[in-house]
Amino acid sequence: MAGFPPALDRLVQTLGRLPGIGRKSATRIALKLVSSSEAECRELADSIVDARSRTVRCSECGSFTEDDPCSICTDTRRDPSVICVVERASDVLALERTGRFRGRYHVLGGVLSPLDGIGPENLRIDSLLARVTSRQVTEVILALNPTAEGEATALYLARILGSRGVTVSKLASGLPVGGDLDLADELTLGTALEERRAF
């Protein structure tokens, strides 16, 4: 069987490197793209480059934003005394969708994993401690995934935060075990948030 022409093949390879896209989907998307108009392709290419150049990390909470600090960190109607700690920026979106949280966020950027060489120094823990000590924070909610690493990280944070006089709580269980926070449905996540437990 003859392969794809080189340029098309390159597109398939590039798409295939994206998360959640296997060879089959990559091929389907690539074929769709090469049979659509040049304007449509330009639009896609531009939107990728544009999004990449405009999007930055919020220096306060670490989530994606165009203006630094982000709209959540600057929203004065939101309660600055409660911080919800999550693994990834996508978790912020998941929790926002529940519409039940009125505090602010802190994105860790991962979880502890000695096997991958990830220690506290590789996560946004120092900036969390800085926020907790310098602002009027009274409660920290740990909303990490219920995996072995997520649980260990939550415990680590609970221990270092516990000595700083803030209340530390954890999302109630009910989340799918081993599952991803950003895949949990809004109702489950909302309930887990409201029924959080003190550590």
Next chain:
Amino acid sequence: MWIRTLRLENFRNYERLELELEDGLNFLHGPNGSGKTSVLEAVSYLAVARSLKGASDNEVIRWGQQGFGVGADARSEESSISIVLKYVRGGGKRVTVDGTALTRLSDVVGLLRVAWFCPEDTWVTKGGPAERRRLLDMTLCQLDAGYLRTLADYRRTLRQRNEALLAWTPGAESDRIVDVWTERLVEYGSKVIAARLAFLPRFSIAVARVHQHVAGGGELNLEYRGNVVPAADARSLVDDLPGDVTLAAQHDLVEPVRERFRDALERVSEDERRRGFTLVGPHRGDLEVRLDGRVLRQFGSQGQHRTAAIALKLGEAAVLDEEGHGVIVLLDDILSELDAERGEALVECTSEFGQTLMTSTRLLPEGYAGAGKSAVFRVEGGEVVRQ
């Protein structure tokens, strides 16, 4: 659940196979290398999403192909189910049940329950603890999906903790890191140990019963041994449980086990930091098999080891069969390992289970109990023909 139709595609030496199986004994015979074991291996993929021979997923893809598929239509008295597992080289295994994709592969475990016995297993009571631990874990995983998840979390945590111990240097921060992994290890590990302890009495009774039948004498007894809860202590913990010891009783065991696990880790804490790995926990557990009160591993004769192994595997099948779930017993080339009398006793024993797949290079001897009722298949060159 018993398999009605089994399908293989690009699996081992089968390009395509569709096999109608019967309740009771399905007897597959054919020359060496004809594809008998591969049929059983396909069933193991459907039951536990992996090869019970320990082969990698790439190994079982038919040579020159990019992936394989196995499928089964299965039925119990009340319900029926259709399971398909597909694997493409370099991708992941995907399972669909009644047409719906499972989000987690491990969710397939427990739908079809299998007990597998092959010639190497005849030494399970003689060799090291790993094989006996595997037998115990395989059984518990099929009985209880929670056990499977907890065991996976335990293993993951164990590796993380070992890495943390290896990187440990004197100081508060390093201690704190090791400590959080210790807490998680205790959390998952106590549940694993508690489940094993709660399960053992029931397992022991089932195994003793089969052994009585196959060996015609001698009392076989199983006990869980580990370096977290001393044997005598474990015995009194289990004895203290109210009523019948069921898997549900493990919840009452978790707290006392947790205490003991913490203490045990505390005692070896310096040693672990020096040596860089975890010294106590369920990953070091073992199943002690005694025959008439004496440890089989130390004194058993060849024949006693064989009979004990059969009893363990059929005892496993018996507990998996409890509560009417049904079990599929896979016996690979096992008659060659047994004398005629034990072989016949084995075949007879399997008749109490819903479905058995048995392979052999020869036909069943005339006059074997149960031989008349079995479905016989001739396996040759990638084809299976009902006779």
